[in-house]
Amino acid sequence: MKIFSTLVILVALIANFNSFSSNARKGNNPVETKTINVGDAKIAYRIYGDTGATPLVLLAPLGSSMDDWDPAVINGLTKYSQVVVFDSKGVGTSTGKTPTTIAAMAKDAISFIKALGYQKVNLLGFSMGGFIAQEIVETQPQWVNKLILVGTGPQGSEGLADVGNKISSIANLDPQEQFLQSLFAPSAQSRQLGKESFARIAAKKEGRDLPLSKEAFVGELTAVLGWAQPDSTAFARAANVSTQTLIVAGKNDLLVPIVNPIKLYQALPNARLLLLPDAGHGVMFQYPDLFVQEAENFLKN
Amino acid sequence: MKNSKTINAMKSFILFILLGLSIVSCKKDDLPGNGPGKSPIDYHQTAETRFVSRDGTNFAYRVLGQKTGTPLVMISALGNSMDDWDPAVTNGLAQQYKVVIFDIPGVGSSSGTTPDNIPDMAKGVVSFIHAMGYTKVNLLGFSMGSFISQQIALTNPDLVNKIILTGTGPKGAEGLANLPNILATTVGLTPEEVFLASFFAQSAESQSAGKLSYERIQKRTVKRDAPVSQESAGAGLTAVLTWAQPDPNALKELGNITQPVLIAQGEHDFLVPVNNAINMSKSIPNAQLIVYPDGAHGAIYQYHDEFIQTAIKFLSTK
Numbered sequence: 001m002k003i004f005s006t007l008v009i010l011v012a013l014i015a016n017f018n019s020f021s022s023n024a025r026k027g028n029n030p031v032e033t034k035t036i037n038v039g040d041a042k043i044a045y046r047i048y049g050d051t052g053a054t055p056l057v058l059l060a061p062l063g064s065s066m067d068d069w070d071p072a073v074i075n076g077l078t079k080y081s082q083v084v085v086f087d088s089k090g091v092g093t094s095t096g097k098t099p100t101t102i103a104a105m106a107k108d109a110i111s112f113i114k115a116l117g118y119q120k121v122n123l124l125g126f127s128m129g130g131f132i133a134q135e136i137v138e139t140q141p142q143w144v145n146k147l148i149l150v151g152t153g154p155q156g157s158e159g160l161a162d163v164g165n166k167i168s169s170i171a172n173l174d175p176q177e178q179f180l181q182s183l184f185a186p187s188a189q190s191r192q193l194g195k196e197s198f199a200r201i202a203a204k205k206e207g208r209d210l211p212l213s214k215e216a217f218v219g220e221l222t223a224v225l226g227w228a229q230p231d232s233t234a235f236a237r238a239a240n241v242s243t244q245t246l247i248v249a250g251k252n253d254l255l256v257p258i259v260n261p262i263k264l265y266q267a268l269p270n271a272r273l274l275l276l277p278d279a280g281h282g283v284m285f286q287y288p289d290l291f292v293q294e295a296e297n298f299l300k301n
Numbered sequence: 302m303k304n305s306k307t308i309n310a311m312k313s314f315i316l317f318i319l320l321g322l323s324i325v326s327c328k329k330d331d332l333p334g335n336g337p338g339k340s341p342i343d344y345h346q347t348a349e350t351r352f353v354s355r356d357g358t359n360f361a362y363r364v365l366g367q368k369t370g371t372p373l374v375m376i377s378a379l380g381n382s383m384d385d386w387d388p389a390v391t392n393g394l395a396q397q398y399k400v401v402i403f404d405i406p407g408v409g410s411s412s413g414t415t416p417d418n419i420p421d422m423a424k425g426v427v428s429f430i431h432a433m434g435y436t437k438v439n440l441l442g443f444s445m446g447s448f449i450s451q452q453i454a455l456t457n458p459d460l461v462n463k464i465i466l467t468g469t470g471p472k473g474a475e476g477l478a479n480l481p482n483i484l485a486t487t488v489g490l491t492p493e494e495v496f497l498a499s500f501f502a503q504s505a506e507s508q509s510a511g512k513l514s515y516e517r518i519q520k521r522t523v524k525r526d527a528p529v530s531q532e533s534a535g536a537g538l539t540a541v542l543t544w545a546q547p548d549p550n551a552l553k554e555l556g557n558i559t560q561p562v563l564i565a566q567g568e569h570d571f572l573v574p575v576n577n578a579i580n581m582s583k584s585i586p587n588a589q590l591i592v593y594p595d596g597a598h599g600a601i602y603q604y605h606d607e608f609i610q611t612a613i614k615f616l617s618t619k
Contacts, residue, residue, distance in 0.1 A: 244594075270594055277586065
């Protein structure tokens with residue numbers, strides 16, 4: 001019942017939470033949005049760049065579509081790797097029904113990767129995308145070369161069950177302020193860098209992706225809250241992952257506090273850890289150049 | 302102090318091991334070399350050793366590179382002199398920053414007596430910085446040098462712009478008191494084997510990176526630094542083991558450091574285990590942490606290219 005009432009509140013504020021992306025969604029996009037049939041759904045995706053043997057597939061956070069990635073990150077990564085962004089089932093421009101579990105989302109992501117004809121990809125999972133990425137390397141590691149996890153934690157992450165309340169508490173703020181409060185640290189410097197990231201994301205005017213529907217948002221939120229439930233096997237599963245992993249977290253992350261990525265790092269046998277100060281959940285949007293440099297070094301090492 | 306007896310008992314046993322490590326830096330002194338590296342960026346092999354006096358010590362130092370601006374002062378590990386830095390790291394940093402390497406009192410070519418505690422070592426380093434006429438420096442401290450760097454950040458914060466710590470831990474670092482036992486396991490090994498066993502992880506990749514690092518360290522064949530004396534290494538060991546004594550306030554105290562700090566640590570650092578670096582990164586408000594998965598105490602030697610990029614980005618960010 002508690003989760004249900006949280007959902008009701010959230011549904012009421014979804015339009016508000018997403019309005020900054022939907023309103024600003026038009027832009028001169030040099031990269032075309034394509035679609036591919038995956039099972040019974042039509043999945044929308046974009047491929048940036050044409051370099052690098054192994055494509056880097058980005059897995060989006062809760063409530064985000066293809067246009068919610070900071071272009072500074074995408075453009076930076078594209079310089080040395082092909083970057084694939086997509087909307088999972090029911091999200092943005094993709095059709096179908098958004099699953100309500102991380103496990104189902106992971107299966108969908110693998111089906112999408114297969115459909116594109118890739119044998120092996122690098123994965124970058126941000127927040128919920130990081131949950132999906134963990135599920136993939138725990139269940140079907142053969143698809144993954146290297147893994148980058150940002151603003152994320154293991155199943156049962158401490159503080160994650162509170163995400164609904166945290167989103168509700170900023171529901172009445174304007175879109176930029178919501179963006180700043182959920183993804184950046186309270187300092188003047190972090191907020192300034194957040195404003196710059198917001199402006200970059202909003203700069204695209206034409207051909208923008210569709211905003212998330214309420215159904216998609218609720219599906220994703222349900223999946224996240226499911227992942228937030230304590231799971232006694234989480235660390236044992238992580239300990240069996242041999243995939244090379246880079247974990248990046250902002251020390252002021254409110255949504256997935258850094259105790260979680262630290263524990264995940266400790267559990268994973270082959271992980272490197274990068275913690276950045278004065279940064280929140282949106283650490284890679286705050287420090288795009290630094291993030292891209294570290295990601296590149298990790299992927300090419 | 303309760304543990305001083307143990308420390309003393311361990312000390313003599315360990316001394317020759319440390320000296321074995323310092324042999325790394327003088328072993329090939331007399332061999333004919335191939336001359337300085339052909340790359341124009343190789344400052345490490347040719348930088349002249351100079352001297353500057355202050356507070357009773359004649360400090361030996363070298364300035365690497367032609368950059369101006371805030372100098373990056375590198376503070377060495379236990380038993381190490383100027384020649385024990387991996388040139389891949391010093392040269393890499395010297396492309397962008399004025400890099401200063403030196404010997405603390407009593408070490409290598411510097412005169413004086415090596416203090417047997419970190420606070421006095423820190424005073425020695427501050428004397429050197431003053432002697433150079435610097436009013437603000439960046440610090441890079443490796444292992445014992447990182448302990449000294451923390452101390453300077455707390456006692457002379459106005460002198461410090463940014464700090465890089467590697468192979469580091471706070472006062473009372475977990476596992477650090479075990480240092481003598483770990484070093485004892487290297488008895489009978491060659492200097493290269495001691496270097497590989499103490500600074501690198503056990504994987505084939507790490508060991509082979511360690512061999513390359515060892516080779517680079519031998520490259521300077523002219524005007525090398527003097528080896529570290531037994532007396533100096535003994536004092537350094539006492540300083541480190543004293544630093545290793547539990548201090549419940551250590552992490553809290555580090556919270557007073559306001560400068561940007563970059564902590565780079567190897568996941569398999571068995572001299573100063575990685576949890577120490579993680580704890581420090583949580584306690585120091587403006588600390589960034591990078592942990593290299595297959596690295597040990599010498600992780601920045603193993604991941605030198607990546608580390609240099611990370612360090613330069615860190616130093617150049619406003």
